[in-house]
Amino acid sequence: MSKCCLSLLMLIIPLMVLGSTGLHVILSPSLTLDNIPSVTSNYEPDLEDLNRYMRVPAIFSGGLEITFGNSRLYVNMDLRQEFSDYLMGDWFSNLPLSTTSFLPAVDMNFPRLGYFERRDANSLISLGRRKLSLGSSTYSFVLSNTLPYFDHLWIELNGKAKSGEYLYNFFVISSDRTVGGGPKTLLGHRFGYMNDNLKLTFGEENLVYGVYPDLQDLGPFLIYHHTYQSNSNVTATLAAEIKLSDVIAYGEFTLDDFRLSTESPNSNPTAFGWFAGFSWKISDGLPYSGLRFTESENEIRDRTLLNSGGLRLRIEHYHATTYLYNRGTSIGKFTYQYRFNVLHLDSWPVITGFFGFPYGPDSTLSLVGIEYESQNMLVKVALELLREGSFTIDSPYSPPFDQDWYGPKKPINRSLILSLASFFTCCPDTALFADGKVIFADNIDFWINVGFIKRFSLF
Secondary structure, three states: OOHHHHHHHHHHHHHHHHOEEEEEEEEOOEEEEEOOOOOOOOOOOOHHHHHHHHOOOOOEEEEEEEEEOOEEEEEEEEEOEOHHHHHHOOOOEOOOOOOOOOOOOEOOOOOOEEEEEEEEOOEEEEEEEEOEEOOOOOOOOOOOOOOOOEEEEEEEEEEEOOOOEEEEEEEEEEOOHHHHOOOEEEEEEEEEEEOOOEEEEEEEEEEEEOOOOOHHHHOOOOOHHHHOOOOEEEEEEEEEEEEEOOEEEEEEEEEEEOOOOOOOOOOOOOEEEEEEEEEEEEEOOOOOOOOOOHHHHOOEEOOOOOOOOEEEEEEEEEEEOOOOOOOOOHHHOOEEEEEOOOOOOOOOOEEEEEOOOOOOOOEEEEEEEEEEEEOOEEEEEEEEEEEEOOOOOOOOOOOOOOOOOOOOOOOOEEEEEEEEEEEEEEEOOEEEEEEEEEEEOOOEEEEEEEEEEEEEEOO
8 A cells, every 4th residue: 555545544534433424426417408519639728618618517426525523524526528528529418428439538637626624603714626706796806716626725714893793814826837837826815894784805815926935925914015026916905795675785896006107108007807786685585405516515705795595686797907917927917727638639738717707807797697596496597798808818918008908908809698507406415407508709609508416425
């Protein structure tokens, strides 16, 4: 037995004795209908390909959960169709079929979910790999749940005050150092106040690139901007939520750069992102208690004024200015990259997403959504109008900068996106699902997945 396996057993066996342990298996067969054409072997996948791939559940997954006191250890391994075979084939199901062999082709880029957490009334600590997100809105300019996972350390603390409570949040996220040519770490801290009708937070985000963070970066109570460090890209965020009867209004402003009138025209241009929206609770209801996709079930989202359950209308508007998230060096951009081991495409393809707003800089988005949630049903329908300018995260970022930094820059590409996510509980360990998207742009692209989720607890 290897030293690694022996060390793992020495860690797990005491936890199994001291706490409750469960092994589980999840079956999620699904059928797919789409008009997305298959690709050739020289194709370079993009973020939309990854999102579509991850919205198809793994047909089989298994995991281990160990609970002891307020602590929990969880790991999940999925049997998913190989990524390049998924893109190159015209599949009707999520069976791990191969385009070149009668043998199954299984994706080897797992695990995508595994963490340790400790949670009580005043704190939450999470270490591992899972989805992270912030706020009551669909997206955030800091952290959004659209990417498959973040490798992270997450700390939440709260303390009572006379009229509410004070909040503190600290997180560290590391990305793949083999992609950008060096380490890349996002650190963030947020201070806030919350009561039954109001939540206010102020925070900073510090992207440390090319070097590993030191104590000036990791200090939880520093002002990142005032450390004036090289290899560091700092943003600041102000967010608020206000409850007015059945309506919760919310907004966020994230400042990347602000050029003063006294600064050189070669200085970094003004760049920020903002959104405003509200959620109207039309009727009350119980939160959904059935099965969902495993990645969503294990997501962390900070505490908000939003309460689950019932029928809800959501309206939001987002604006990302032209130079948001950008830097002159690739590793210094606010991007998160995934590298894949695949069978058929060019070796080790890399897909780049954003920590926060998924559509990136030089874009605006208007969203209208309807959500219904009861104990046995969860349905979300969203219609998004996206306007993307001609400047992207890969466009040259060097002087002279365009004076029109607000954007989006012409020519503007417009698309209308209709999405659906729904789950229906049959019994405590079984659920049906329907999930899909229609994109109206130069062409009309659509996909829809239907299937069921069945969970078995082994012991």
